[in-house]
Amino acid sequence: MTDAALPHATVATAASARRDFGLRRRHAAEFRFRLYGIVAIIIGLGFLAILLVSIFSKGYTAFVQTAITVPVEFSASIIDKDNERATNPRVLVSANYPIIARNAVAKALGVSTDDKAAMRDIAKFVSDGSRSTLREIVVADPSVIGTTRNVTLLAAADIDSANKGQIDLTVPQDKRKVSDQQVAWLDQLKQEGAISTPFNWGLLTFGASSRPETAGLGVALVGSLYMMAIVLLCALPIGVAASIYLEEFAKKNRFTDFIEVNINNLAAVPSIVFGLLGLAVFINFFGMPRSAPIVGGLVLTLMTLPTIIIATRAALRSVPPSIRSAALGIGASKMQMVFDHVLPLATPGILTGTIIGLARALGETAPLLLIGMVAFVADRPTTPLDPATALPVQIYMWANEAERAFVERTSGAIIVLLLFLALMNLAAILLRRRFERRW
Amino acid sequence: MSAGWVVAIVLAIGALAYFFAAQRARVQRDGTDRSKEVAHSLPTYHGWLAFIFATVPALLVFLVVSSISAGLLDSRIRSEVTAHIADPAAASLSIGIVRNASNALTQLDLSGANVPTSYAALRDMATSAGISLAESGEDYMVPLAAGVNADAGVHKLIGQGLTLLLALAGAALAYSRIRLRLRARNQVERVVLWSLLAASTVAVLTTVGIILSMLGETIHFFSDVNPLTFFFGTVWDPRFAAAGSSGSEGQFGLIPLLMGTLYIALVSMLFAVPVGLMAAVYMGEYASNRVRSTVKPLLELLAGIPTIVYGIFAVVTLGPFFRDLSAALAGGFSFIQAQSVFTAGIVMGVMLIPVVSSLSDDVITAVPRAMRDGSLALGATRSETIRKVILPAALPGIVGALLLTASRAIGETMIVVLAAGVAARINFNPFEAMTTITVKIVNQLTGDLEFNSPQTLVAFALGLTLFTLTLGMNVYALYIVRKYREQYE
Numbered sequence: 001m002t003d004a005a006l007p008h009a010t011v012a013t014a015a016s017a018r019r020d021f022g023l024r025r026r027h028a029a030e031f032r033f034r035l036y037g038i039v040a041i042i043i044g045l046g047f048l049a050i051l052l053v054s055i056f057s058k059g060y061t062a063f064v065q066t067a068i069t070v071p072v073e074f075s076a077s078i079i080d081k082d083n084e085r086a087t088n089p090r091v092l093v094s095a096n097y098p099i100i101a102r103n104a105v106a107k108a109l110g111v112s113t114d115d116k117a118a119m120r121d122i123a124k125f126v127s128d129g130s131r132s133t134l135r136e137i138v139v140a141d142p143s144v145i146g147t148t149r150n151v152t153l154l155a156a157a158d159i160d161s162a163n164k165g166q167i168d169l170t171v172p173q174d175k176r177k178v179s180d181q182q183v184a185w186l187d188q189l190k191q192e193g194a195i196s197t198p199f200n201w202g203l204l205t206f207g208a209s210s211r212p213e214t215a216g217l218g219v220a221l222v223g224s225l226y227m228m229a230i231v232l233l234c235a236l237p238i239g240v241a242a243s244i245y246l247e248e249f250a251k252k253n254r255f256t257d258f259i260e261v262n263i264n265n266l267a268a269v270p271s272i273v274f275g276l277l278g279l280a281v282f283i284n285f286f287g288m289p290r291s292a293p294i295v296g297g298l299v300l301t302l303m304t305l306p307t308i309i310i311a312t313r314a315a316l317r318s319v320p321p322s323i324r325s326a327a328l329g330i331g332a333s334k335m336q337m338v339f340d341h342v343l344p345l346a347t348p349g350i351l352t353g354t355i356i357g358l359a360r361a362l363g364e365t366a367p368l369l370l371i372g373m374v375a376f377v378a379d380r381p382t383t384p385l386d387p388a389t390a391l392p393v394q395i396y397m398w399a400n401e402a403e404r405a406f407v408e409r410t411s412g413a414i415i416v417l418l419l420f421l422a423l424m425n426l427a428a429i430l431l432r433r434r435f436e437r438r439w
Numbered sequence: 440m441s442a443g444w445v446v447a448i449v450l451a452i453g454a455l456a457y458f459f460a461a462q463r464a465r466v467q468r469d470g471t472d473r474s475k476e477v478a479h480s481l482p483t484y485h486g487w488l489a490f491i492f493a494t495v496p497a498l499l500v501f502l503v504v505s506s507i508s509a510g511l512l513d514s515r516i517r518s519e520v521t522a523h524i525a526d527p528a529a530a531s532l533s534i535g536i537v538r539n540a541s542n543a544l545t546q547l548d549l550s551g552a553n554v555p556t557s558y559a560a561l562r563d564m565a566t567s568a569g570i571s572l573a574e575s576g577e578d579y580m581v582p583l584a585a586g587v588n589a590d591a592g593v594h595k596l597i598g599q600g601l602t603l604l605l606a607l608a609g610a611a612l613a614y615s616r617i618r619l620r621l622r623a624r625n626q627v628e629r630v631v632l633w634s635l636l637a638a639s640t641v642a643v644l645t646t647v648g649i650i651l652s653m654l655g656e657t658i659h660f661f662s663d664v665n666p667l668t669f670f671f672g673t674v675w676d677p678r679f680a681a682a683g684s685s686g687s688e689g690q691f692g693l694i695p696l697l698m699g700t701l702y703i704a705l706v707s708m709l710f711a712v713p714v715g716l717m718a719a720v721y722m723g724e725y726a727s728n729r730v731r732s733t734v735k736p737l738l739e740l741l742a743g744i745p746t747i748v749y750g751i752f753a754v755v756t757l758g759p760f761f762r763d764l765s766a767a768l769a770g771g772f773s774f775i776q777a778q779s780v781f782t783a784g785i786v787m788g789v790m791l792i793p794v795v796s797s798l799s800d801d802v803i804t805a806v807p808r809a810m811r812d813g814s815l816a817l818g819a820t821r822s823e824t825i826r827k828v829i830l831p832a833a834l835p836g837i838v839g840a841l842l843l844t845a846s847r848a849i850g851e852t853m854i855v856v857l858a859a860g861v862a863a864r865i866n867f868n869p870f871e872a873m874t875t876i877t878v879k880i881v882n883q884l885t886g887d888l889e890f891n892s893p894q895t896l897v898a899f900a901l902g903l904t905l906f907t908l909t910l911g912m913n914v915y916a917l918y919i920v921r922k923y924r925e926q927y928e
Contacts, residue, residue, distance in 0.1 A: 305641065
């Protein structure tokens with residue numbers, strides 16, 4: 001082997017250096033080129049990491065919520081001062097429960113209920129949602145009136161933030177939302193063991209609320225679930241039928257070509273255009289209700305259809321022709337061949353494509369904004385015709401709220417959304433691994 | 440009986456027809472000597488044929504009668520209301536009130552002699568039952584609403600009776616037609632084939648629906664606003680607050696929005712194309728299998744993240760970071776605004792990295808092996824092969840891929856809604872806020888809408904512009920990609 005054949009100029013002799021056609025320069029260029037590639041990949045992965053870390057670090061605290069457990073005196077003089085609950089059960093619903101909550105916390109803190117200024121601070125200490133907590137207890141069991149029992153109340157959002165250490169206490173008192181007095185109370189209650197931070201089920205069950213601590217994804221989750229069900233029920237049969245026609249039956253002619261070009265183009269139409277379609281056709285022309293999951297589901301169906309058709313056609317194409325010939329050879333009709341032999345073998349591929357299409361539909365926001373799913377809906381919808389929101393739309397709405405605690409909830413909601421997407425994609429991958437056949 | 444029940448009963452009749460027809464075919468088959476005559480179709484096909492006979496015509500008739508009835512009732516309300524009120528805007532309001540009144544009558548279960556004589560009385564009854572009606576109704580509307588309800592009842596009776604009769608008749612006909620040699624399978628298969636064809640036209644119908652609906656509203660918009668001032672206007676000022684009051688039409692200039700859209704798309708492409716392309720090249724030509732099998736799915740994760748998440752990332756993390764960074768660099772004055780072309784472009788670029796890299800990966804792997812080997816055999820280094828042989832050969836495909844990516848960038852909504860700002864202005868500083876077509880569509884259409892004002896209709900004109908723009912790019916890109924792919928096959 002001669003020196004010149006060695007790959008690196010560094011070991012070349014003086015003689016070969018003269019015959020070096022700029023090898024050093026060329027190898028340096030090669031090295032740089034590789035470096036660019038590595039840098040590009042690092043940039044991509046770096047942004048992925050920053051994005052996930054920033055979302056998770058901001059959002060994980062949303063999954064716990066500060067709660068205060070205090071003995072609450074269900075005093076008859078406040079709830080039902082005229083003693084008429086036997087004849088008029090509505091007094092139990094409309095009673096002044098916030099006062100009861102306030103008094104209970106004041107008693108636990110040893111604050112006199114006559115101290116107006118302190119009571120105002122205490123009113124901002126417990127969540128306004130404690131009203132419904134206490135009401136539910138009393139309405140469920142009116143015999144509790146006149147007794148005292150331990151009740152766990154939600155803390156107000158600012159107190160929650162303070163308890164999670166998200167409020168900078170070195171800032172002067174009048175420039176932050178929590179007063180020194182409230183911080184002192186918080187410490188006092190902590191010492192007494194009255195403060196706990198249980199898992200925040202409310203984040204997954206509550207509806208819309210202007211108070212962060214009682215705002216949740218309940219309505220959005222139900223809305224998204226309805227929409228996914230509608231997409232699955234409409235897009236899967238239509239998509240599979242269309243693919244079967246195009247792949248197995250359609251003759252190669254102008255009309256078939258036209259349909260194919262159409263499907264490919266629909267896959268690339270901006271999603272917001274589908275929102276305009278939904279607004280003009282479903283809501284304006286057919287008079288369907290605004291903000292309803294049925295309209296959202298239909299719009300997302302039209303959007304998901306091309307994805308499912310493309311995936312299904314690929315799955316049908318991957319079934320080898322020998323299967324078709326064998327079926328036809330033993331006397332099956334063409335329709336029997338497709339439905340009894342080809343389609344079952346293509347099912348894993350079709351389901352994988354469908355799940356991926358559903359995952360994309362789940363994260364879609366823009367078309368839903370146009371059909372009015374940005375609504376303040378406090379009650380969970382019972383049918384797909386009731387107003388609802390969707391998971392990504394709820395994230396968008398919370399992102400527009402100014403309060404500190406909503407930032408945390410926005411990121412928390414994103415974590416919920418990403419978990420759903422991860423689960424769906426995992427299901428698709430497992431399905432593919434488990435059932436995919438190589439022919 | 441509600442529509443749901445009618446459909447359920449028809450389906451139940453169909454199910455019974457299936458069962459009995461299949462049974463009859465089975466009996467006929469088993470009762471004949473196979474050496475003399477053989478059944479043409481399996482019993483299940485006879486069952487399906489009976490099911491189709493029982494359900495398809497009945498449901499079609501039900502649909503037709505229902506829509507005719509809706510049209511008749513609509514025209515009755517319209518003609519009687521316009522007999523009372525001449526002004527079209529007021530009439531459309533009154534038509535709505537009559538509809539609500541007739542719904543309220545149905546919900547209160549009032550008809551005939553029970554119907555109150557005055558609108559106020561009806562309204563009181565409705566309010567006490569928890570149904571809210573408009574205040575401005577008039578007394579003539581109550582008998583009209585009641586009459587419409589009576590008509591609706593008659594139509595419903597006709598439609599439902601006809602539907603159920605047809606279902607039974609179809610089932611009976613199919614049952615009586617069952618013969619050993621009946622070509623039931625072929626008939627069923629023909630129906631299935633037609634429904635497959637119908638399913639594949641849904642995509643076409645969607646496109647037609649998009650074009651027609653947007654075109655209709657756009658023409659409506661152009662009857663109020665001159666198309667020239669829309670397409671060439673440089674001021675965007677729709678004047679939401681003054682909507683309805685005369686003399687303040689607002690200005691709907693497309694140019695600032697279009698420029699913002701293209702500017703942000705350009706910034707995102709400047710970021711995404713080098714990164715995505717280099718990532719694709721490195722993974723295709725240099726990376727070992729192990730590196731590729733971990734890095735590629737990770738990069739594709741970026742494509743699976745919903746755009747709303749990118750938007751929030753831009754607003755909450757990256758925007759403030761750039762602002763503070765620029766403040767630190769310039770000594771206090773932050774020359775990058777939190778919402779800016781730059782921030783939106785970079786975040787959108789991150790979203791586009793996997794798009795660019797997977798599209799160009801397809802294109803690069805389509806370049807024949809022989810070209811690569813030839814170049815390497817001549818002594819070129821790998822990077823020289825890539826730069827001087829593979830990329831030029833793949834260039835048309837890459838251009839197509841880039842066009843597809845650019846059309847994604849132009850049509851992207853949530854990132855720009857959150858990160859680009861709403862100020863519609865023409866400006867060349869990338870560190871300031873600009874707005875896009877998609878942002879304005881969302882702005883004009885969220886909140887309470889008055890559907891006939893130009894402020895709302897302009898969204899459809901914007902949408903049509905966007906659709907045409909992206910459609911043109913997609914068609915051209917697909918054309919290039921397809922032509923290029925054929926070149927090496």
